[in-house]
Amino acid sequence: MSDTFIDHAWYGPPAAMAAALAGQANVIGPLVLDGVAYATVRAPEPLPLPPGVLSMGPQLSRVLHGSWMGDAAPVPPEVTNFQAHTALRHAGLFDAAAAAVEAKAAAMEEAGDTLGAVTLREAWVKASFVRASPLIADLATVLKLTEQQLDDLFRAAAAVSV
Structure with missing residues (x-):
């Protein structure tokens, strides 16, 4: 298995996201906001986009997971x-x-x-x-x-x- 991971940032209806995340080992989320589920799956290889979910850009993914592109909050010691x-x-x-x-x-x-x-x-x-x-x-x-x-x-x- 590779030591390099690819982050797959997805969003969609909670039921579709639950199905998409089933069996995935390295998942951040899901986070549900206003009825939309957001999650990132870390995998050693590219994954196909599951049915019923969409791919989100890196900016939204990082904002949802606690950091801003280029302007991240300081890391607490x-x-x-x-x-x-x-x-x-x-x-x-x-x-x-x-x-x-x-x-x-x-x-x-x-x-x-x-x-x-x-x-x-x-x-x-x-x-x-x-x-x-x-x-x-x-x-x-x-x-x-x-x-x-x-x-x-x-x-x-x-x-x-x-």
């Missing part, structure tokens, strides 16, 4: 755990990220670093996420995120509030 987990869920990456953290913790335990494994698991559920941390770099590698995609995730996380 740190976000809360809640913000990070929420952004990962909205990007469809939470389960893969949680599995990567657990695999790393299990490897630490197997190597005899029980305290390190406990600390890592605790950090995953309690600590804030620092953009420059080694854990974030490791997760980005496992999730095959580019620097731009990781920055966009941090921007999206910073926008989360309750």
Whole structure:
């Protein structure tokens, strides 16, 4: 499998979008605004346009996913755990990220670093996420995120509030 991904930005009726996204592994969205669903599918190869959906331009896609072309908001150096987990869920990456953290913790335990494994698991559920941390770099590698995609995730996380 290739390490290069193509972003396919689609929009359309929610039912058509749900059908289009079924079985896709790397999905950002869908986001439904005024009855229209928007999503981006990251795939290693070009995908045909599914029935009932349309392709959107890169400007609209980036605006919907938290950054503006050429004028992106600054990347926050740190976000809360809640913000990070929420952004990962909205990007469809939470389960893969949680599995990567657990695999790393299990490897630490197997190597005899029980305290390190406990600390890592605790950090995953309690600590804030620092953009420059080694854990974030490791997760980005496992999730095959580019620097731009990781920055966009941090921007999206910073926008989360309750």
